[in-house]
Every structure is written in structure tokens, then in C-alpha cells.
Amino acid sequence: MSLITLDSMEDGSFAEVEAVVDGTAESLILHRSGSNVHAWLNVCPHAGRRLDWAPGKFLKSKEGHLVCAAHGASFELAGGTCIAGPCRGDSLRAISVEVREGEVVLSA
Numbered sequence: 599m600s601l602i603t604l605d606s607m608e609d610g611s612f613a614e615v616e617a618v619v620d621g622t623a624e625s626l627i628l629h630r631s632g633s634n635v636h637a638w639l640n641v642c643p644h645a646g647r648r649l650d651w652a653p654g655k656f657l658k659s660k661e662g663h664l665v666c667a668a669h670g671a672s673f674e675l676a677g678g679t680c681i682a683g684p685c686r687g688d689s690l691r692a693i694s695v696e697v698r699e700g701e702v703v704l705s706a
């Protein structure tokens with residue numbers, strides 16, 4: 599099932615989508631990087647809050663890190679590791695996605 603089309607995301611931007619992961623409906627963070635997309639559960643390892651301040655609205659620092667809107671934890675976007683803030687060293691849970699014919703889909 600398509601989560602979103604690649605074309606609808608600007609390069610470097612984030613999007614939020616709902617998907618069923620391991621039988622549970624989850625909110626996912628998507629980040630486009632060129633022709634690739636990375637995905638993580640939209641659950642901060644600090645206090646379990648969503649990272650967006652409004653649905654699909656994520657903060658990006660001037661260094662290019664994803665910043666949790668709740669208490670400011672910063673995550674690098676290659677691996678989703680928290681590099682500053684209250685959960686430093688913890689990671690977002692990565693979800694495997696791939697781009698197939700212009701559609702972002704969960705990897706089988």
C-alpha cells in the first residue's frame with residue numbers, strides 16, 4: 599500500500615503518515631533525502647510523545663537535525679540517533695520503507 603508519493607515530498611522535507619506496523623496503526627515520520635526516504639515511528643524515545651508540533655509539522659534545526667517539539671531532543675537523520683537533549687544516545691525506531699515506481703511503501 600502506498601504511504602505517499604515521492605513527488606509530494608520536497609527533498610529534505612518531512613511528512614507524517616499512518617501505517618499498520620506489526621498489526622498496530624502507527625504514526626510514522628518520513629524524511630526524503632534525494633530519491634530515498636527514511637521512516638521512523640513518530641514516538642520520541644524520551645517520553646514517548648509525538649515529535650511533530652501539529653500533524654505533519656516537524657522542526658528541523660539549522661544543523662539539519664530533527665527536533666522533538668515536546669522537549670527539544672535532536673536526532674540525526676541518517677540513523678535516527680538522538681545526539682542532543684534528554685534522550686541522548688537513544689534512537690528512534692526505524693521502519694523499513696522503499697520507493698517503488700514513485701510510491702513510498704513499507705518494505706515487505
Ligand code: FES
Pocket residue numbers: 642643644645646647666667668669670671683684
Ligand atoms: S518527548 Fe521528545 S524530547 Fe521529550
